[in-house]
Amino acid sequence: MASAAVADAHAEHHYTSTGLSSTKIAIWAFIGSECFFFASLISTYLIYKGRSVVGPFPHEAWTNPATGQHFKAILNIPVTSASTFVLLMSSLAMVLAHSAVVRGDRKYSKIWLAMTALLGATFLGFQAYEFTSFVHEGLTIKTNLFGSSFFILTGFHGAHVTAGVLWLMTLLFIDMKRGLGPRDAINVDICALYWHFVDVVWIAIFTLVYLIQ
Amino acid sequence: MATTVAAPPFAGTKRKYESGLWSWLATTDHKRIGQLYLYTALTWFLVGGLEAAIIRTQLYGPNGRVVSAETYNQLFTMHGLSMIFLAIMPLSAAFFNFLIPLQIGARDVAFPRLNAFSYWVFLFGSLVLNASWLFHAAPNGGWFGYAPLSTPQFSPGLNMDFYVVGLQILGVSTLAAGFNFVTTVINMRAPGMHFMRMPVFTWAAFVTQFLIILSFPIITVAITFLLFDRFFGTNFYEISAGADPLLWQHLFWLFGHPEVYILVLPAFGLVSEVLPTFSRKPLFGYPVMVYSLILIAFLGFGVWAHHMFAVGMGPVADSIFGITTMLIAIPTGVKIFNWLGTMWGGSLRFTTACMFAIGLVGLFTIGGISGVMHSSPPSDLQQTDSYFIVAHFHYVLFGGSMMGLFAGIYYYFPKMTGRLMSETLGKWHFWLTFIGMNLTFFPMHFAGLDGMPRRIWSYDNNQGWNLDNHLSTIGAYILVVATAIFVVNLLRSRKSGQRAGNDPWGAPTIEWSIPSPPPEYNFARIPTVTSRYPMWDAKAPHLTSGVPHSKEGEKEITVSMAGKPTGHISTPSDVEMNAEDVHPSAESLGIHMPTPTIKPMVAAFALTIPFIGLMWHKSLPVILLGAVFFAVTLYAWLLTPVEPEH
Amino acid sequence: MTADHSHSQTTIDAHGDAHAVEHTHPDWGTYKWVALILTLITVAEVWIYYTPIKETRLFVPTLLALSVAKFAIVVMFYMHLKYDAKLFRGLFVGPLTIAILILISLLFLFGHLSIHAA
Amino acid sequence: MTGYHRARRLLLAALTPVFVLGLAACSDVPNTIFGAHSEFGHEIDSLTYRLLILGGLVFVLVEGLLIFVLIKFRARPGNPEPKQTHGNTTLEVTWTLIPAVILAFIAVPTIKTIFKTQAPAPANALQVEVIGHQWWWEFRYPQYQVVTANELYLPVGRTINFHLKTNDVIHSFWIPQLGGKRDLVSNRTNYLWFTPDSSYAWNGFCAEYCGASHSNMRFKVFTVSPQQFEAYIAHQKTGPAFAAAGAPVPGADTSKKGAASPAGQVAAAAPTTPAPAAEGADGIWPRDRVPKWLIPETPTPAGLTISTVNGDPARGAQLFKTGACIGCHTIQGVSPGVIGPNLTHVGSRYTIAGGLYPNDMKHLALWIKDAPAMKPGSIMPAMGKGLPHAMGAYDDQQIADIAAYLSSLK
Numbered sequence A: 001m002a003s004a005a006v007a008d009a010h011a012e013h014h015y016t017s018t019g020l021s022s023t024k025i026a027i028w029a030f031i032g033s034e035c036f037f038f039a040s041l042i043s044t045y046l047i048y049k050g051r052s053v054v055g056p057f058p059h060e061a062w063t064n065p066a067t068g069q070h071f072k073a074i075l076n077i078p079v080t081s082a083s084t085f086v087l088l089m090s091s092l093a094m095v096l097a098h099s100a101v102v103r104g105d106r107k108y109s110k111i112w113l114a115m116t117a118l119l120g121a122t123f124l125g126f127q128a129y130e131f132t133s134f135v136h137e138g139l140t141i142k143t144n145l146f147g148s149s150f151f152i153l154t155g156f157h158g159a160h161v162t163a164g165v166l167w168l169m170t171l172l173f174i175d176m177k178r179g180l181g182p183r184d185a186i187n188v189d190i191c192a193l194y195w196h197f198v199d200v201v202w203i204a205i206f207t208l209v210y211l212i213q
Numbered sequence B: 001m002a003t004t005v006a007a008p009p010f011a012g013t014k015r016k017y018e019s020g021l022w023s024w025l026a027t028t029d030h031k032r033i034g035q036l037y038l039y040t041a042l043t044w045f046l047v048g049g050l051e052a053a054i055i056r057t058q059l060y061g062p063n064g065r066v067v068s069a070e071t072y073n074q075l076f077t078m079h080g081l082s083m084i085f086l087a088i089m090p091l092s093a094a095f096f097n098f099l100i101p102l103q104i105g106a107r108d109v110a111f112p113r114l115n116a117f118s119y120w121v122f123l124f125g126s127l128v129l130n131a132s133w134l135f136h137a138a139p140n141g142g143w144f145g146y147a148p149l150s151t152p153q154f155s156p157g158l159n160m161d162f163y164v165v166g167l168q169i170l171g172v173s174t175l176a177a178g179f180n181f182v183t184t185v186i187n188m189r190a191p192g193m194h195f196m197r198m199p200v201f202t203w204a205a206f207v208t209q210f211l212i213i214l215s216f217p218i219i220t221v222a223i224t225f226l227l228f229d230r231f232f233g234t235n236f237y238e239i240s241a242g243a244d245p246l247l248w249q250h251l252f253w254l255f256g257h258p259e260v261y262i263l264v265l266p267a268f269g270l271v272s273e274v275l276p277t278f279s280r281k282p283l284f285g286y287p288v289m290v291y292s293l294i295l296i297a298f299l300g301f302g303v304w305a306h307h308m309f310a311v312g313m314g315p316v317a318d319s320i321f322g323i324t325t326m327l328i329a330i331p332t333g334v335k336i337f338n339w340l341g342t343m344w345g346g347s348l349r350f351t352t353a354c355m356f357a358i359g360l361v362g363l364f365t366i367g368g369i370s371g372v373m374h375s376s377p378p379s380d381l382q383q384t385d386s387y388f389i390v391a392h393f394h395y396v397l398f399g400g401s402m403m404g405l406f407a408g409i410y411y412y413f414p415k416m417t418g419r420l421m422s423e424t425l426g427k428w429h430f431w432l433t434f435i436g437m438n439l440t441f442f443p444m445h446f447a448g449l450d451g452m453p454r455r456i457w458s459y460d461n462n463q464g465w466n467l468d469n470h471l472s473t474i475g476a477y478i479l480v481v482a483t484a485i486f487v488v489n490l491l492r493s494r495k496s497g498q499r500a501g502n503d504p505w506g507a508p509t510i511e512w513s514i515p516s517p518p519p520e521y522n523f524a525r526i527p528t529v530t531s532r533y534p535m536w537d538a539k540a541p542h543l544t545s546g547v548p549h550s551k552e553g554e555k556e557i558t559v560s561m562a563g564k565p566t567g568h569i570s571t572p573s574d575v576e577m578n579a580e581d582v583h584p585s586a587e588s589l590g591i592h593m594p595t596p597t598i599k600p601m602v603a604a605f606a607l608t609i610p611f612i613g614l615m616w617h618k619s620l621p622v623i624l625l626g627a628v629f630f631a632v633t634l635y636a637w638l639l640t641p642v643e644p645e646h
Numbered sequence C: 001m002t003a004d005h006s007h008s009q010t011t012i013d014a015h016g017d018a019h020a021v022e023h024t025h026p027d028w029g030t031y032k033w034v035a036l037i038l039t040l041i042t043v044a045e046v047w048i049y050y051t052p053i054k055e056t057r058l059f060v061p062t063l064l065a066l067s068v069a070k071f072a073i074v075v076m077f078y079m080h081l082k083y084d085a086k087l088f089r090g091l092f093v094g095p096l097t098i099a100i101l102i103l104i105s106l107l108f109l110f111g112h113l114s115i116h117a118a
Numbered sequence D: 001m002t003g004y005h006r007a008r009r010l011l012l013a014a015l016t017p018v019f020v021l022g023l024a025a026c027s028d029v030p031n032t033i034f035g036a037h038s039e040f041g042h043e044i045d046s047l048t049y050r051l052l053i054l055g056g057l058v059f060v061l062v063e064g065l066l067i068f069v070l071i072k073f074r075a076r077p078g079n080p081e082p083k084q085t086h087g088n089t090t091l092e093v094t095w096t097l098i099p100a101v102i103l104a105f106i107a108v109p110t111i112k113t114i115f116k117t118q119a120p121a122p123a124n125a126l127q128v129e130v131i132g133h134q135w136w137w138e139f140r141y142p143q144y145q146v147v148t149a150n151e152l153y154l155p156v157g158r159t160i161n162f163h164l165k166t167n168d169v170i171h172s173f174w175i176p177q178l179g180g181k182r183d184l185v186s187n188r189t190n191y192l193w194f195t196p197d198s199s200y201a202w203n204g205f206c207a208e209y210c211g212a213s214h215s216n217m218r219f220k221v222f223t224v225s226p227q228q229f230e231a232y233i234a235h236q237k238t239g240p241a242f243a244a245a246g247a248p249v250p251g252a253d254t255s256k257k258g259a260a261s262p263a264g265q266v267a268a269a270a271p272t273t274p275a276p277a278a279e280g281a282d283g284i285w286p287r288d289r290v291p292k293w294l295i296p297e298t299p300t301p302a303g304l305t306i307s308t309v310n311g312d313p314a315r316g317a318q319l320f321k322t323g324a325c326i327g328c329h330t331i332q333g334v335s336p337g338v339i340g341p342n343l344t345h346v347g348s349r350y351t352i353a354g355g356l357y358p359n360d361m362k363h364l365a366l367w368i369k370d371a372p373a374m375k376p377g378s379i380m381p382a383m384g385k386g387l388p389h390a391m392g393a394y395d396d397q398q399i400a401d402i403a404a405y406l407s408s409l410k
């Protein structure tokens, strides 16, 4: 619901008890809540790790005893490392965009916002590639417990990235239309917080799902 | 203390959206939304109660054949769902909406339109869930819909689709409201309204919001899995794929136990408002009451597996969860005793509100004690899934939550409507409820100890359960009568109840310093709060002087009501000042209120479309259309400012 | 390294929002270092994945340590929790802690962790 | 034991009012959890008594205090404004500590009991596999290769270790008089053990909601003397009393979960002599000792009737063997079906349909005619001619024949 908070802050230019922006409090509360959302998804993935009755499996190859069909280990570390790096860089672009807006620097705010959205989109591109290749290698959302828990976990993260990209593009659009100045800093700030959180979640996923066996 | 100017004379031009159906569809006024919640929830309470009444009729005698087994299973599932998600939670939400801003001295919640959105999502969600009756396919897996029974393999019908979709939609509403109120309490408090000066109801509500925003994501995930299992063939609960049914149980109860405190803490809060007023004494041990709330909520996240003592978690887990569960009795006990301490030495006025509050203290304790009996795993092996459990949770839910909420309704009805509810009918309502409730649920203890399993459509003769069930059913009928009386009282008092002044009860907190019903802007000027009980400081200086809750030398209070002498403490006889139209308009006071808009409602409606499409043969076009529609309305809403630019 | 940056920053956006606390962000000077460190940690993570360390019992702890470090850095600097009001810290760290505790206890309950094994 | 007796006396003292009510509310209570008949049950009981006592104590204390306050401090005309107190730390600490102490008195025995009752079962225990089905119970004695359904025989004085599994959804195995329940969880095996200490007949229930006929998933337990148990097992190992011709079918696949008894081997081993006629020699619980509350009184569905109840077993046997029945039911030496209950000795049971109906010609016939009507959701299809979704097309006479055949299977 955080996005709903963007322009909705009744209190924005009224007195507030803490002197802090209401939208920002809301987004942090939302992020706290999201911790539980992703904790549950990750728990499930870990709980079901190694419990699939049939392959393919994340880290080791598998031959179907019935058909003799061979499946190689699913996860592709090099590609994912690349996408992880991309997402990391998008966070950098995001903070630069934010400080540009705070400075009221119209040129760079546009550049960095666009850059962030672009990197985010690239990450999604990687994920699309990853998913399709997994499906070709015989892992679908229906195949086994690994397939289900993996696609739902990373899929929901991807959905969050998608929402973030749309949010960024909206800000970019506003920036182009009327320009984002210091008084919009707060709206960029909460978008940034959301964006970084999504990045942070990926940091956890990358380690717990991809690297650790 | 609450200092608010007497408002300038009324410059009365009715603003548009101010009356008629439209004004309700487009409202962003927390007080109106609160009432929408109230009446919607009460309606669902009647439905849930009606379901209960049918359940009890079926169980009146052995081998009952009033309804079929299939219907019965739908009835108790929907009864549980209706009461928990459509009655008690939204009733609490009604009070969050109506009271929090008034109690903290704010004009509205932090995000008024998000607030409207929450209500409409709740309404549409509850309608979707109950639409299942039209298809004779109401959820039938029990309110905690255990896998694998809820998976397509064992529940192929629409029933559990409605469960999944309904709860998913309702979750959105609850979460949205949660973020809204967390922000409101943190950020909208009037000057001087420090956390440790907040009325205890606001505290309870505040803590509850954290339980909500931290536990609902978990059920959202659990239900999402089930949704994907049912609609897209994933394997989360698919036995043949090696799934572990305990995954659902752990995720569900990780939400489920915090949920039960979500259901009861607001009621605790209301009682903590009612008892001081009618004992004419401040709440006993305010700080401890606040800390115990926080402690209960915190511990509430560490006890979930006490619902799973029979699934074979092993001795270590059983022991740990047994102990953590017992610990919760301590902070809860502190609350009970502090309420007793509040009444001790007071001078108790037995108004209906007060009687319901006292009812909670007495009846919740019974449910709590049986709860502690469950918390001992070996003993629980004999109790679990028997009527002993049913007795427990009705004592805490009806004897706790409902009693507290009834107390709140009688107590705050005058503030909502400007009129008092009938005390005569109220007393009838209370006594019939009190008797009926004990007659219904106390025998269930014995039925349970005599080996009667729960969720059984019918039981055989000479199992020793007949008498218990006769009594329960008679009790339930008494409750139907009681509730009917309440409904009548509510409807009649709205129109013709005795006029209430600003402060019919002589209550201590600032919401009583403003007219009843309050003007849309609540406070003509935001009050400055200097104590926990500003109204008492003002009205009875001789009482509160030297008492730590008030500051010396600041005793005068000016109550904001058009043309009334300041310092006046109103009594039910102050008729004229209650008519809505004597309030000066917001403009005339230079107050900017949010512009009414139906965009939140449209967005809420749009949100439900994809879910309906999902159930409707997974029709992709409907889903996509709905999603786009939602996105569009969301933009339309978010990109228009809350208030007219100024 | 951040003190002077954040200082200069304050003056820049003093006209931004009324509340200095909220906007004593670090700037490019800090960010580039943060980005560099994050990159290095990521490289390290992937690197040890391809080294013999992978086979040792150190592998998992090391990876966890590294990602926790990454996590913390992003949260403290990019999400400027380090500079921001305490309230936000509470709103984030509190839930995060409970969530992690729950995750761990679930792993115990499903037998993926156990006292003697660990 | 003594502890539990003392506890009981104390309890009666502390909770007389509640108990008076209780007894009033349940004059005849065949399934009460109190005074259990196994060591496991006793452990639980003494804990439960302790909880009731302490709970009762708290109850009396709190409600007493409440009532006192309500009377003493009610507003009377003209009494002064009350003194404005704001709390009292000593008091508040006290009523934090007292509950803590009470809880300690609950926690310690609780933990003790947990570890005692969840210790591994003694090695010499009798192993019994309990397999839940929607909505009936399968019982297997792996040590004796005996499979039966819905009626469970246990020896007194010997520890029984139950292996709890399910064939479909979650069920829960509960014999209130013998001790607490355990769930049958899909893809898991749970264990529960206890030692019956007296010979009698008990009701058992499915305690976890498991779908349409959860309420109709009952079973009966007979705790018998070791000798009688031996006799029972011996009899169960023999083929059906009505040894209708037909070679023993090749052993049904026992590796499969929920599979029937290895008919092949057993039948080969067991001479198919008619069962001994004398009551008790076959180890079956004597009819005259069956308590009345053991025999179900479930009414049969309105409109479901059978025109005759006297059939010819021989014809019934033929119909059974040539009909759909064999697809689902095992009769040792006759049919290998594994979907429904094993019927080898169905005639010697007191109930049918998961303890839902008494086992007599009428109910048996009606059951065969239209099981789904007799038991909501039943997976067994109707067999009667012309009934909706009927699988067979038997007329009432044929049904009576099959019923006669089955009842003859002592």
Ligand code: HEA
Pocket (backbone or CB within 6 Å): B144, B260, B261, B263, B264, B306, B307, B308, B309, B325, B326, B328, B329, B330, B332, B333, B334, B336, B364, B365, B366, B367, B368, B369, B370, B371, B372, B374, B375, B376, B380, B383, B384, B385, B389, B392, B393, B396, B397, B400, B401, D055, D058, D062, D098, D099, D100, D102, D103
């Ligand atoms: C309002 C909701 C609510 C509340 C507040 C509670 C409060 C408690 N509940 Fe309850 N519970 C439910 C709603 C609630 N419960 C529901 C709905 C279910 C069934 C779900 C389902 O299966 O459908 C359930 C089931 C349930 C179970 C699972 C039973 C089973 O299925 O086997 C357990 C087990 O431990 C339990 C324990 C407790 C305890 C220890 C408390 C404690 O918080 C109670 C603490 C209060 C007191 C103890 C009284 C006051 C204290 C004193 C006067 C001090 C002195 C007291 C002592 C020292 C004992 N509850």
Ligand code: HEA
Pocket (backbone or CB within 6 Å): B045, B046, B047, B048, B049, B050, B052, B053, B055, B056, B076, B077, B079, B080, B081, B083, B084, B088, B142, B143, B144, B390, B394, B397, B398, B401, B402, B440, B454, B455, B456, B457, B472, B476, B479, B480, B481, B483, B484, B487, B488
């Ligand atoms: C807050 C929650 C709440 C409340 C208030 C109630 C209230 C009641 N409940 Fe229920 N109940 C649950 C929550 C609640 N319940 C839950 C969670 C379950 C578990 C479900 C499951 O197992 O999945 C359950 C299960 C449950 C069962 C067990 C079913 C079973 O296991 O087979 C029974 C049986 O008697 C029961 C009875 C009642 C009765 C008689 C009331 C009464 O108090 C109801 C009183 C209310 C009314 C009587 C209002 C109706 C009034 C009218 C209809 C008058 C109409 C007048 C006008 C329109 C003017 N409830």
Ligand code: CUA
Pocket (backbone or CB within 6 Å): D132, D135, D170, D171, D172, D206, D207, D208, D209, D210, D211, D213, D214, D215, D217
């Ligand atoms: Cu099987 Cu309930």
Ligand SMILES: [Cu+2]
Pocket (backbone or CB within 6 Å): B256, B257, B260, B303, B304, B306, B307
């Ligand atoms: Cu609980």
